[in-house]
């Protein structure tokens with residue numbers, strides 16, 4: 001496969017959306033040059049956004065982590081798949097009573113946006129919640145699994161914040177993510193499938209374009225994962241930039257239909273093109 005580098009497509013974008021883990025940092029360590037890359041985006045008068053599918057942490061936790069790494073921080077810069085879920089639910093009037101499978105931090109973030117997150121007992125009484133939302137719950141209990149299962153069977157609209165099967169712990173280690181939970185509920189309910197709203201799905205593109213105030217072709221997405229970051233860029237006419245600082249190797253990219261035309265070792269290689 002011939003990987004020519006049409007880097008002008010990246011340079012011409014007015015907003016740059018960056019994935020976090022594997023792209024700007026690896027676990028607790030910033031990628032070399034990431035801080036300079038991010039400052040240059042702002043100095044060049046482009047818009048900067050951070051995007052994460054991970055819904056196990058609160059917005060505040062992310063912003064604090066980014067700030068500690070010396071990255072530019074503003075609440076407006078951060079988009080998570082929880083934001084995509086909130087946009088989706090409100091725009092379809094699946095609001096405000098929901099059953100949320102999520103950590104206490106995520107429940108608190110939804111409550112701040114006006115949602116009422118029902119407890120297990122209340123969720124199964126009439127009137128049933130407007131939606132059941134599956135997030136990355138690292139405090140998952142059997143009780144929550146059982147409540148979620150009953151609500152899916154009762155045909156309550158079923159939303160998942162993202163579909164990643166695994167979440168990176170560091171470059172070589174992973175832990176089960178929401179995609180694995182989805183498989184559990186699919187098996188238990190005999191085929192129940194959620195509407196997924198994070199990367200690479202349409203609701204994520206809607207959330208990004210709405211926050212940026214730009215159409216997808218004026219936006220670049222920089223990320224390290226082929227089946228989320230790069231698939232979303234490719235299917236929605238964003239300028240996808242694959243960085244090899246995370247989970248993807250050049251050999252994996254060469255095998256993948258999701259690989260974009262622009263592939264760089266890390267975000268440092270993009271600085272001169274801003």
Ligand SMILES: [Mg+2]
Nearest residue numbers: 019021022224
């Ligand atoms: Mg990543």
